Amino acid sequence: MTEATDFSIRELRCKFADKSLSPSEYWLAVEAHIEAWEPTISALYAYDPEEARRQATASTERWAKGAPLGLLDGIPVTLKELIATKGQPVPLGTAAVELVSATEDAPVAARLREDGAVIFAKTTCPDYGMLSSGLSSFHKLSRNPWDPTQNPGGSSAGASAAAAAGYGPLHIGTDIGGSVRLPAGWTGIFGFKPSHGRIPVDPYYVGRCAGPMTRRVEDAAFSMATLSRPDWRDGTSLPPNAIDWMDLDIEISGMKIGLMLDAGCGLPIDAEVRDAVVAAAKRFEEAGAVVIDVAPVLTREMLDGLDVFWRARLWGDIVGLSEERREMILPYIYTWAKGGADVSGVDAVRGFNQTIEMRRSCGRLFTEIDAVLSPTNPIVSYPAEWASPTNDPALPFEHICFTVPWNMSEQPASSINCGFSRSGMPIGLQIVGPRFGDMLVLKLSKTFETWTGGVTNWPKRT
Known part of the structure; x- marks a missing residue:
């Protein structure tokens, strides 16, 4: 039996329009669902059900008049804690930051409010968003709904857990090295990192994107009409688009896809993981695609250069903190970042230059193929209490090697479920397209979801 919390955005809009379900009634169903799940998975920060009820009531009145504000009017949405909302602090996942209220909405929050979405909470992330983990010195430990002893991944940890647990149809994460796709893979949801600049972000940073995290490809695609509207605060923001984000049909036959x-x-x-991804690739081959094995785009020199650059960058952000505040940072992150204290300016630039090499390598590959399939994550899962799959600050990025190159090359990429391990944990397939090929990635993702039927056995609270 379908629960109210399982409805898609399209289904909800139809029900709001024909008055068989109001935004207020739907929100109360979501609220009860959160109450049942949240003590176990701790996905939310700044959760305000009373404010959500107020927003849902206003939306209900607009729908009753036949005058919704926009495509997402009445749809409950969470935002990753790093995405600023006016009047709320942005702790950056760490106890070291002083809690100062944001003076304005970040671009994503502004677009959602313009369309009448019900923003009911932020979602958790680790310190400075620099872990693929639900571990934080500020937030409670976020856990994976499929198995609470396991990690949801990160840094969009709470967003992935909330989506998998059914806290409404839409959650927005951010991704600088895989932080939307990695947790999406580990929690079985769909995560979409669009082309750089497609969804404006503020503050902007090299490789940083925002993206929807949903149970269905269609819900992510639906949200893009709202999220992709430009914003002057992001200097990479792309011009207004007339993309039909719901045109998800594609002819696979004849495509050249790299595995x-x-x-x-x-x-x-x-x-x-390998077996599940190979099986997924065979489906594309059976549909007429030419699937060829392709060499990696990443080298150890590139990954180590990025490590040096990111350490120096974060150390620059925290070196001005008092010793007392620095000691409040998650020890794993502080140990890692302190390695940046002795990085020279020359070495930091050399490290940054490796991001350019990643971009060159990715661009070279896409002169030969139309899309790439790969694992999202190299491993099935890891313990909830760990800071990373290695749990070693000397080896912080060994798990992001399939995802991070596409941030630096600014190419769109998604993670979609392609099976389950013997232990019952989800396995993610990454689909990568050429720069600005956002629709290609969404179309390939939707086609694969149609073939498999998508995830139907979402975790339940009993």
């Missing part, structure tokens, strides 16, 4: 099973460095792939 990347070697990331070039980092953690080796679990056999179950």
